[in-house]
Amino acid sequence: MKNGKTPVNWLRSFEVAARHLSLSAAASELNVTPAAVSQQVRLLELRLGEKLFVRHARGLRLTLAGEALVPVCRESFERLDTALAELFGDRGKQQLVIRVSLGFARQWLLERLAGFARKHPEIPIRLVTTVWAGEPLDSSVDVDIRLTAGPIPGMQSHQLTHDAVFPVCSPGLAKAPPRLRRPSDLRHRSLLTTIGFAEGWRHWFAAAGIDPEPSATRLEFDSMRLALEMAALGHGVALARSSYAEDLLRAGRVKPLFNVR
Structure with a gap:
């Protein structure tokens, strides 16, 4: 196998073609031509140094190398689709996103957050940790817990601790x-x-x-x-x-x- 990153569209073309065992059906799903699917699969084969399909008049048949690659591609694309849905889909938009320093999360927040989650199981929570307190404000964060000398202009603030x-x-x-x-x-x-x-x-x-x-x-x-x-x-x-x-x-x-x- 050659060094460097493998283009994702080559892997996607292979996975769809392997699912249908047909270049025409794969092209229809991907909204490209059968020749484009065939070209991307051939480029992937050249990169890997392995034949992935046996081509014959009735369609395609996976080689042993192709059969080994199918579950890897399928699982990777499923995980990517799931992550995108969680981040940008309806589920992700409904999440309560909290950003906090790792130290404060461990020492003060986690136990209290667990109590909140028990009382409000209907609210998905995503906790994002950071080392530095002065990171720029992020519109994707709902609650930004940070150490400041006072309220941040334009933001609704609530003091959590009165530290000595x-x-x-x-x-x-x-x-x-x-x-x-x-x-x-x-x-x-x-x-x-x-x-x-x-x-x-x-x-x-x-x-x-x-x-x-x-x-x-x-x-x-x-x-x-x-x-x-x-x-x-x-x-x-x-x-x-x-x-x-x-x-x-x-x-x-x-x-x-x-x-x-």
């Missing part, structure tokens, strides 16, 4: 010398940073009245959840939003530091 922001670390690290007794002690600890988090360490240190340029080692993550998991393992101090850290706090895997939030 505070540093956390593992219980073991909190007890390890030198002890973390005040915010300035963090200057010489590994700080776990979430990329794109507007209210990050610089903002927190400024609120605590400390030089916002600590000399601590920093590790960066594109997900707050990853930073929190690293903190739970004892490898640094992470800045947490309360909604993201609820389960880790309940389980005692991390503990809040100080009283500055």
